[in-house]
Amino acid sequence: MLIVARYWRTKDRRYINDEECRHILQGLSDLGRQSALWMAGRIVVDRSAWETFGKSFFASTWPQEVVFQTGETTEGIIRLAHELPNLFRKIIQAVRDYLTPIEHPDVVPYSLREKMTDNLSLI
Structure with missing residues (x-):
């Protein structure tokens, strides 16, 4: 709900702002940040x-x-980018x-290989 409220702020300034949201994200566990x-x-x-x-x-x-940057959040960011080729x-x-090192980096590039061969150098 935190991120939805932050998104709603793009249309209504009464919702949570960047600084408030960032402060809450900093207080979450890594799993909580992954969910966000x-x-x-x-x-x-x-x-x-x-x-x-x-x-x-x-x-x-x-x-x-x-x-706050982990291999798991890096994977999440790469998945997001992958969904928008x-x-x-x-x-x-x-x-x-x-972006930080990923524990099992072979998994992410493999999933990107077919669609994103031009862009793998950015990872």
């Missing part, structure tokens, strides 16, 4: 909202401290500072 990332991905993909929500979410809302390059460029 999943919801942000659903909004971006289902509502075609990369330009109107996703880009600003990662620039201003997502915790920027290294301690026409925006893959833009998304990866926008979030590249949040």
Whole structure:
């Protein structure tokens, strides 16, 4: 619900702002942040909202401290980008500072291989 409320702020300023949302995300467990990332991905993909929500979410809302960037969140970000092949390059460029090593990196590139061969160098 946190990320939905942050998304609603794009239309109604009474909802939670970037700083409030980021503070809450910082207080969550890694699993909680993964769930929030999943919801942000659903909004971006289902509502075609990369330009109107996703880009600003990662620039201003997502915790920027290294301690909050994990292999699991990296996988979530890459899955989000994978679901929008026409925006893959833009998304990866926008979030590249949040990407960290993945524990089992062979799994992610393998799933991207068929659709994204041009863009694998960005991972």
